[in-house]
Amino acid sequence: MLDSSEGYTTADGRQIGGVLMEMKNITLRFGGVVAINDISFDIREGEIRAIIGPNGAGKSSMLNVISGFYTPSEGEVFYKGSKRPQMKPFEVARMGVARTFQNIALFEGMTVLDNVMTGRLTHMHSGVFSQALWFGRARDEEMDNREKVERVIDFLEIQNIRKTPVGRLPYGLKKRVELARALAAEPSLLLLDEPMAGMNVEEKEDMSRFILDVNDEFGTTIALIEHDMGVVMDLSDRVVVMDYGKKIGDGTPDEVRGNQDVIDAYLGVSHD
Amino acid sequence: MLYRTAGQFKTSYTADQALFPVRQDAILLGVILVFAYLIFPLTASEFAFQTLLIPILIYALAAMGLNILTGYAGQLSLGTGAFMGVGAYACYKLITIFPWMNPIVAILLSGVFSAGVGVVFGIPSLRIKGFYLAIATLAAQFFLVWLFEKWAWLYNYNASGAIQVPNLDIFGLYVSGPQAASVTQYYLVLGVVTLMSILCINLTRGNLGRTWKATRDMDIAAELIGINLMRSKLVAFAISSYIVGVAGALYVFMWKGAAEPNVFDIPLSFQVLFIAIIGGLGSILGNYLGAILIVGLPVVLNLVPSALGLPISSAMVEHLNVMIVGGLIIFFLIVEPHGLAQLWRLIREKLIIWPFPH
Secondary structure, eight states: OOOSEEEEEEETTEOOOOOEEEEEEEEEEEETTEEEEEEEEEETTEEEEEEOOOOSSSHHHHHHHHHSSSOSEEEEEEEEEOOOOOOHHHHHTTTEEEEEEEEOOOTSBBBBHHHHHHTGGGOOOOOOOHHHHHHHHHHHHHHHHHHHHHHHHTTTTTTGTTTSSSGSSOHHHHHHHHHHHHHHTTTEEEEETTTTTTHHHHHHHHHEEEEEEEHHHHHOEEEEEEEEEEEEEEEOOOEEEETTTTTEEEEHHHHHTHHHHHHHHHOOOOOO | OOOOTTTTOOSSSSHSSSOOSSSHHHHHHHHHHHHIIIHHHHHHHHHHHHIIIHHHHHHHHHHHHHHHIIIIIIOOSSOOOHHHHHHHHHHHHHHHTTTEEEEHHHHHHHHHHHHHHHHHGGGGGGGGOHHHHHHHHHHHHHHHHHHHHHHHHGGGOOOTEEEOOOOOOEETTEEEEETTTTTHHHHHHHHHHHHHHHHHHHHHHHHHHHHHHHHHHOHHHHHTOOOOOOHHHHHHHHHHHHHHHHHHHHHHIIHHHHHHHHSHHHHHHHHHHHHHHHHTTOOOOOOHHHHHHIIIHHHHHHHHHHHTOOOOOOHHHHHHHHHHHHHHHHHHHHOOTTTTHHHHHHHHHHHHHHTTTO
């Protein structure tokens, strides 16, 4: 087990820092259903952490606990070294946790640019009157943030669609716009819920490249859920494996691949 | 051809986010403003002021207020009429209690009261959405109109139960009451509406506008990217009710001259809602187009038979009028469900690339 303050070096030579977020004995119940059963793991600064497991294992629930959408029935969440009190999702977002969704959750009535700009709103503080007059602080803020947003738009190569309403875009591009919106927030922790679901091989390759680039260029810590094993094993530094709400494996992709419980969960095991 | 945008390059984000990135739009608006500020007031008759110009502006303003709430923030409201009433009664009480107060200040202040009432009746929106919220605002509608009738203090205990606008002047120039000239009232209304439009355009294109649209389009995602939904909705209720309240004060003080409680009953709410829907939800321009269609068209249609010399009785004209306007509303909604503003947007897009199809 790793010490919480020390980092480690990955196989490809990247230096990973201390613990950014730690989940301690998280249990989540919906009535009698136990979605998450006593799970602990940590996410370290600068790493790409994957959460995998068969359908219904509780991965999305775990992500929802991290982003504050669900409050765990038991257990504690530590963020940047201190215990996180019970919070509303928007407060968690303001602490620097951004996410994308399994089913795309973009604002369909707005243009790509406006959608990505919404990612900046945790950084915008001008008052109603200043905004109504479009003068002084509100205007400066708008322009500064536009510049930051344009950088993200350049980075994800969606310049040509920036003024297109999101409703008109194809699926793959919507996924990318959603990533752009999350990135625009300059999060310290980026949560990706199945970023490659429903994509063809080429789109998956593009998206993988973007995820690696984000991690590499901005040093963003990423936690992702994904079903494509090839992608997970290639991208992630460490993997948590869940099954029926329990943690059955945790470690580097190679360790997890060799874990008998994990193999059983994925391939099934005979009970005779 | 007239709308060609080629050659208009933007070299800064300020230029790209300017109010009129396309030069032709600015010219078009300039022409409209010249008409509104110079040509109409110089040429319009008393009849045109009272039945077309002033009411269209006031209804457009009320619809703009509703549009902030329903079109931008996505909270359906059926209480617009009552919130207009709050504005009107607040203005009436302000003028009674502080007779020295400048009428313009009174009108702008009266919106503050409707904003407060709007926020109170907006609190259910934190829990309920869509049609259920509409029902909750309907409760506001009935309750407030009942209050206007029963609370005699609001109409200064006069026997008729109606509010009567006194003669008010600004530096000796009468702006309301029987002695006010229509052209003065028109300019005052136009000034307020222009100001409100500018503020609304700025709000809706800025950060607050994006917050509202995010709340409207997908509230869960909005919350998870850091929007405080409660704040976003209540601010929308406050600003929307403020504008609606100012429209209500203008409605009584600059146009009707007197009002009974039932003026603010649900037909008014529906009329404003229809203007917003037909004009286009989520658009500022649409409110004007909708008001022209719903308020202006019946007046013009009324004049047609006599102008053509057709021997039709005035009652018949009324009936025909209702049918034609109703038909047109359905026609426009079928042609473009997103309202007249969207229709204009599409026409504009076509004009830019004309004569090529795409």
